Amino acid sequence: MELERRSQWLRGVLDLCVLGLLAQRESYGYELIQSLSAAGLGTIQGGTLYPVLLRLQRSGQVAAYWREGAAGPARKYYRITPEGGQTLRRAAADWQSFAGGVDVILREVAAR
Amino acid sequence: MRDDAWLEALAGELRRQGVPHDTARHVLAETAAHLWDSGDEPLRAFGPAQSYAAAVAESVRPAPARAVPGGPVRLEVVGVSKRYGRRTVLREVSLTVRAGQVAAVVGANGSGKSTFLGVCAGLVSPDRGEVRVHGTLGYCPQGGGTSDFLVPDEHFALVGAGRGMSRQDARERGRGAAAALDWDPRGAGQARHLSGGTRQKLNLVMAGLGDPDVLLLDEPYQGFDRGSYLDFWQQVHRWRDAGKAVVVVTHLLDARDGVDTVLDLTRREATR
Numbered sequence: 001m002e003l004e005r006r007s008q009w010l011r012g013v014l015d016l017c018v019l020g021l022l023a024q025r026e027s028y029g030y031e032l033i034q035s036l037s038a039a040g041l042g043t044i045q046g047g048t049l050y051p052v053l054l055r056l057q058r059s060g061q062v063a064a065y066w067r068e069g070a071a072g073p074a075r076k077y078y079r080i081t082p083e084g085g086q087t088l089r090r091a092a093a094d095w096q097s098f099a100g101g102v103d104v105i106l107r108e109v110a111a112r
Numbered sequence: 113m114r115d116d117a118w119l120e121a122l123a124g125e126l127r128r129q130g131v132p133h134d135t136a137r138h139v140l141a142e143t144a145a146h147l148w149d150s151g152d153e154p155l156r157a158f159g160p161a162q163s164y165a166a167a168v169a170e171s172v173r174p175a176p177a178r179a180v181p182g183g184p185v186r187l188e189v190v191g192v193s194k195r196y197g198r199r200t201v202l203r204e205v206s207l208t209v210r211a212g213q214v215a216a217v218v219g220a221n222g223s224g225k226s227t228f229l230g231v232c233a234g235l236v237s238p239d240r241g242e243v244r245v246h247g248t249l250g251y252c253p254q255g256g257g258t259s260d261f262l263v264p265d266e267h268f269a270l271v272g273a274g275r276g277m278s279r280q281d282a283r284e285r286g287r288g289a290a291a292a293l294d295w296d297p298r299g300a301g302q303a304r305h306l307s308g309g310t311r312q313k314l315n316l317v318m319a320g321l322g323d324p325d326v327l328l329l330d331e332p333y334q335g336f337d338r339g340s341y342l343d344f345w346q347q348v349h350r351w352r353d354a355g356k357a358v359v360v361v362t363h364l365l366d367a368r369d370g371v372d373t374v375l376d377l378t379r380r381e382a383t384r
């Protein structure tokens with residue numbers, strides 16, 4: 001139940017989290033998964049993340065290129081585009097006000 | 113080893129889902145890189161190849177820009193009736209299909225679906241009513257239609273000749289269309305040795321040879337497995353997107369098949 005709720009929350013914001021991480025620096029899928037996990041969002045599977053990246057790429061929010069690694073196969077790196085940056089700024093403001101509203105209501109409960 | 117088998121299955125499913133070749137290549141390389149970096153089991157990280165391919169296809173599909181197009185009318189059927197003896201098979205049936213549209217003809221067994229398509233193709237003459245076809249016509253029968261002692265290439269050449277194509281051109285286009293149905297007809301042998309499903313693929317390829325404007329398909333997927341069935345609908349959508357008018361007789365219609373018009377021939381309500 002709790003897990004399911006968390007994954008529902010995540011579904012709503014995963015693309016924004018990915019954009020947010022890419023706004024810090026360009027990255028590739030596996031590294032993004034590690035960063036999301038380090039941020040406390042739990043383990044996101046490749047089958048969940050890559051379709052999100054494809055959608056972001058299709059809509060022009062991120063750009064991608066291939067880079068050879070020191071070892072192993074080439075990796076597909078993603079970089080946020082100006083358009084993606086705009087989306088991110090708008091959505092970040094929206095999120096602040098939305099999460100703030102939830103927080104006001106739930107804080108009461110936690111304090112009781 | 114297991115990764116390879118899974119990746120190979122993914123490659124097949126991506127093709128099946130109609131993911132463009134280049135995109136599929138990138139997805140496969142990225143997936144392989146992820147498996148290499150993470151050491152994950154593919155099934156655990158990505159789920160079954162089939163569902164992951166479906167998710168990818170969904171993500172790369174162009175935005176739904178396809179408004180029902182008002183292309184020119186290609187097929188007009190007006191008030192067609194047909195009886196065999198005392199039995200009325202079709203009663204006042206009308207249908208209009210435009211370029212870039214798919215029409216499905218549905219109805220119970222014996223409701224006259226094949227008769228209707230035969231009337232459209234000019235193979236069956238109606239007792240009343242009129243059929244107007246604006247353009248060239250390709251027809252795929254429910255069965256038969258192939259020549260037992262000819263190999264697929266000879267079928268292509270024969271049909272191509274009737275549509276003004278050179279032997280070589282017909283053969284190449286035939287093979288290309290066959291590949292889209294996941295079938296390699298080279299060295300396939302005479303048609304009498306082909307399975308029912310493969311013979312239907314041959315029929316389907318022949319219907320599309322020479323780029324006809326109107327395609328009439330009579331339950332062409334008999335004997336197809338699930339994958340071939342999906343390939344078939346992909347082909348229908350390619351024809352539609354290329355501006356063909358497509359009529360498919362079917363008894364199983366899935367909401368996802370994306371047809372523009374449904375003509376239900378079930379008794380009495382046999383119009384529109």
